[in-house]
Amino acid sequence: MISISLRKAVPEKTRTAALVVGVVGKGSDVRLASGGEGVAAAYGRSFPSTLKALKVKAKVGEVTKIPGGDAVSASVVVLVGLGDQDDVPLESLRRGVGSAVRSLAGASSVALTLPADTPERVRAIAEAIGLGGYAFTRYLSEHQTEPVGEAVILTGLARRRDARSAVEVGTTVAEAVNATRDMVNTPSNDLDPVSMADRIAELAKGGRVRVKVLDDAELERAGYGGILGVGKGSATPPRLVRLSYRPRGAKAHLGFVGKGITFDSGGLSLKPTSSMVTMKCDMSGAAAVVMATLAIAELRLPVRLTAYVSLAENMISGASTRPGDVLTMYGGKTVEVLNTDAEGRLVLADALVTASEDKPDLLVDVATLTGGCVVALGESITGVMSNDDGLLRSIPELAARAGEEMWPLPITDEVVERVKGSKIADLAQVSTKRAASASFAAAFLREFVADGIPWVHLDIAGPAFNANSPSGYTPKGGTGAAVRTLIQLATEHAE
Ligand code: BES
Ligand code: MN
Ligand code: ZN
Numbered sequence: 001m002i003s004i005s006l007r008k009a010v011p012e013k014t015r016t017a018a019l020v021v022g023v024v025g026k027g028s029d030v031r032l033a034s035g036g037e038g039v040a041a042a043y044g045r046s047f048p049s050t051l052k053a054l055k056v057k058a059k060v061g062e063v064t065k066i067p068g069g070d071a072v073s074a075s076v077v078v079l080v081g082l083g084d085q086d087d088v089p090l091e092s093l094r095r096g097v098g099s100a101v102r103s104l105a106g107a108s109s110v111a112l113t114l115p116a117d118t119p120e121r122v123r124a125i126a127e128a129i130g131l132g133g134y135a136f137t138r139y140l141s142e143h144q145t146e147p148v149g150e151a152v153i154l155t156g157l158a159r160r161r162d163a164r165s166a167v168e169v170g171t172t173v174a175e176a177v178n179a180t181r182d183m184v185n186t187p188s189n190d191l192d193p194v195s196m197a198d199r200i201a202e203l204a205k206g207g208r209v210r211v212k213v214l215d216d217a218e219l220e221r222a223g224y225g226g227i228l229g230v231g232k233g234s235a236t237p238p239r240l241v242r243l244s245y246r247p248r249g250a251k252a253h254l255g256f257v258g259k260g261i262t263f264d265s266g267g268l269s270l271k272p273t274s275s276m277v278t279m280k281c282d283m284s285g286a287a288a289v290v291m292a293t294l295a296i297a298e299l300r301l302p303v304r305l306t307a308y309v310s311l312a313e314n315m316i317s318g319a320s321t322r323p324g325d326v327l328t329m330y331g332g333k334t335v336e337v338l339n340t341d342a343e344g345r346l347v348l349a350d351a352l353v354t355a356s357e358d359k360p361d362l363l364v365d366v367a368t369l370t371g372g373c374v375v376a377l378g379e380s381i382t383g384v385m386s387n388d389d390g391l392l393r394s395i396p397e398l399a400a401r402a403g404e405e406m407w408p409l410p411i412t413d414e415v416v417e418r419v420k421g422s423k424i425a426d427l428a429q430v431s432t433k434r435a436a437s438a439s440f441a442a443a444f445l446r447e448f449v450a451d452g453i454p455w456v457h458l459d460i461a462g463p464a465f466n467a468n469s470p471s472g473y474t475p476k477g478g479t480g481a482a483v484r485t486l487i488q489l490a491t492e493h494a495e
Contacts, residue, residue, distance in 0.1 A: 001175055002101075002133045003150045004126050004167055008158035011035070011113035012042040012072040016152065018065075019074035020100045020112040022082040022093075023051075025058045033082050035113040035154070042071045057081055060092045061099035061472050074111065078104065088115050090124045091403050097125050098132030098473025101148055105135065108149045116155035123166035125153050127403075130174025131473035131480075136185045169299065173487055176295035177480030179203075183287040184465065184478025188263035188280045192236035193311035196262055196283065200241050200290050200309070208247070208297040214240040225327040226346035229337070231312035233267055233320030238312035240351065243290065245297045245305040252493040255360030255453075256293060256307035256486060257351045259344045259367035260286030264314045267340030268322055275371075281478060282344070284464035285366035286311060292486035299487070301494040306358045310347035314340070326425045330354060333447065336425035338432075344369045345429065345441050349448040356450035362391075363455045364489065365445065366482045372437030373409070373459040379468070382406040382481060383459035385442035387449065391456050395485075402488035404481065406458070412436065415443040458482055 011019060022033030030051055032040045040047050056064045062081035068074040080100040083092040093115065104110055112129070116122050133147045157163035183191065183199070191199075197213045204211045216237035219228055224240065231238030261282035265271060271279070286309035293307045321327070325337045327346065331353040335346065344367050355363055373383040382399070384406045386392040392408045399406040415436055422428035427447055431440055442457050449455040463481040470476050 001130050001171065001178060002148050004129055004171060005150070005152050006122070006158040006163055006167060007152050007154055008156055009154055010038060011111065011154050012038045014111045014154065015073045016109045016111040017074070017107040018076045018078050018104050018110045019068070019072060020078045020080060020097070020110060020114065022088065022096060022114050023056055023058045023079050024082050024084065024086055024088065026084045028052060028055070030056055030058045033088060034086070034115045034117070039072060039077065039113065044071070058083060061095050063099055063103045090120065093121060094124050094128040094403055095472030097128035099471070101129050101132035101151070102470060104148050106146050109152070110148050111152045111154055113154045116153055116157065119157065119162040119166040122153060122155060122157060122163045123170040126167045126170030127174050128473050130171055131177055134178050134181060134475050136182060136477060172295055172298055173484060176291040176487065177483045180284070180287045180291040180480035180483050181475065181478040184281050184284050186280070188313070191280070191283070192262050192313055193231065193239045193260070194236050196260065196311050197239040197241050200243070203290070203294060204243065207294065208245060209294055210244045212242045214242070222330065223328065224330045224350045226329045226335070226350040227310050227312055229321045229325070229327040230261070230314055230343040230346050233317045234313035234315040236313055238310070241309045241311065243293045243307040245293060247300065247302050247304070249302045250304040251302050252362070253304040253306070253358070253360045254490060254493060255355045255358055255363040256289045256305065257348060257355050257363065257365035258286035258289030258307070258309040259283070259348055259369065260309045260311040261343060261347065262311065262313045264341070264343065265316060267314045267343060268316060268320050269339045269341040270316065271341060278465055278467060281465035282368050283311070284368050284460060284478065284481065288366050288480065288482040288486065292483045295487055296490040301490045303490045303493050305490065306355065306360060308351040308355050310351045312347055314343045329448070331448070333427060334425040335427050335429050336422040337429050339430045342430045342441070345444050348445055352445060352448040356453055360453065363449060363453050364458065364486065366458045366460060366486070368461045368464050369459045370438045370441050370461055372434070374462040376409065376438055377407055377462060379462040380405055382463055383409045383438050385409050385411055385439065385457040385459070386455060387446055388454045391454055395456055398488055398492060399485040402484040404485050405463070406485070409439055409442070411439055411443045411446060415440045419443045419447065
């Protein structure tokens with residue numbers, strides 16, 4: 001990732017390829033944000049009219065580049081919109097920095113003079129530099145879009161320890177998100193359940209997280225009918241990976257579960273091509289859980305953490321699970337499979353039963369689970385469902401503190417009744433009705449969480465993969481959705 005440092009220096013006299021300055025204000029009434037005072041003065045008295053003539057707007061993330069000329073030592077000055085308030089909200093700061101850094105791919109060095117007067121803001125800037133500078137270039141034989149070489153945050157706090165550790169935390173978080181993006185963007189011919197499990201073990205090697213991989217023979221012996229049923233049609237067998245972090249002085253025990261379908265063809269209930277093209281992203285929940293777990297350990301947060309990721313490929317063959325089959329899940333509950341494309345809940349069910357055995361204080365699962373959640377909340381918001389009303393309300397707020405958008409959805413009596421509506425098995429996997437499919441899936445999952453364990457389900461089907469143009473610090477492709485929220489959760493449980 002881009003190397004990030006802090007420096008206390010005069011912005012207009014700093015030698016750099018590009019100097020990033022914030023713009024705030026309403027409509028055409030804009031001015032430079034705090035940190036930009038010296039730059040405005042260096043351009044002279046005509047600067048406000050220059051901004052007007054260039055039609056510079058303070059819309060968050062809008063970028064205007066002007067030559068440094070004789071006014072400043074930077075070659076270009078990058079004006080970036082930070083919104084209408086002088087007191088710039090953290091998320092506007094992150095999005096603005098993300099856009100600015102993204103627009104500078106190829107620059108050897110960038111300096112930023114922005115509202116960086118608290119460690120919290122310094123962290124936000126560092127995080128956004130890391131996130132905005134992301135590029136997935138592994139499969140390009142030639143690429144012009146080299147990321148930015150190095151970034152310097154100009155701040156009066158440069159020599160303070162809390163500001164330096166803020167940069168470290170921001171960098172660690174951004175690295176975790178970017179590692180998730182890399183894993184999600186890796187195509188399914190290079191990432192199958194076996195290679196993904198190997199990769200997880202490799203990433204954890206030598207660190208503070210212990211990894212245990214259950215292979216298909218072990219899953220068979222222990223009766224993991226959900227994971228095995230979904231993985232049966234693939235040439236690559238499924239895996240269940242357990243990650244465990246047990247620091248001394250842990251304040252709480254968190255449990256994470258992630259959906260890791262390395263490719264979702266739909267199985268015999270085959271998806272149409274248009275819905276299948278992005279389905280390499282169906283392991284985003286697992287990737288988020290793994291990278292967040294490794295980051296939490298790297299940050300040495302004093303929480304115990306046990307994570308499970310169910311890895312399988314949902315494919316078609318003579319061995320595939322059929323609609324109408326009945327599976328016996330880990331723990332003994334039976335499920336009538338009616339649509340092999342609703343595979344996520346089957347692999348998650350096994351993992352939730354296993355995770356419940358550890359009796360965590362809080363259990364969180366992350367999954368690209370339903371198209372219905374995207375219909376309900378759109379492409380950038382995660383659906384939150386829970387067996388606890390307090391968590392249903394507090395998790396979206398916690399996510400917002402981490403810079404992620406989440407919104408509660410209910411588990412109604414109506415969907416619970418439909419889940420229990422199978423005539424030949426304990427539970428129905430899907431219902432014939434399409435209504436409230438995100439909630440139905442959550443009601444199904446809740447059946448596999450042991451009584452008394454507070455549980456939260458995060459449906460990231462919308463935000464996990466950005467098929468549109470990049471914006472702010474969000475690139476095209478894998479986004480790393482939920483990673484920052486999981487780290488935030490551990491951070492707040494450590495306090
Ligand atoms: N992986 C998909 C959900 C998905 C959709 C993720 C769009 C990302 C973007 C999931 O396995 C699926 O196919 N869900 C079905 C369930 C249905 C058959 C009950 C869906 O939502 O259509
Ligand atoms: Mn599916
Ligand atoms: Zn899926």
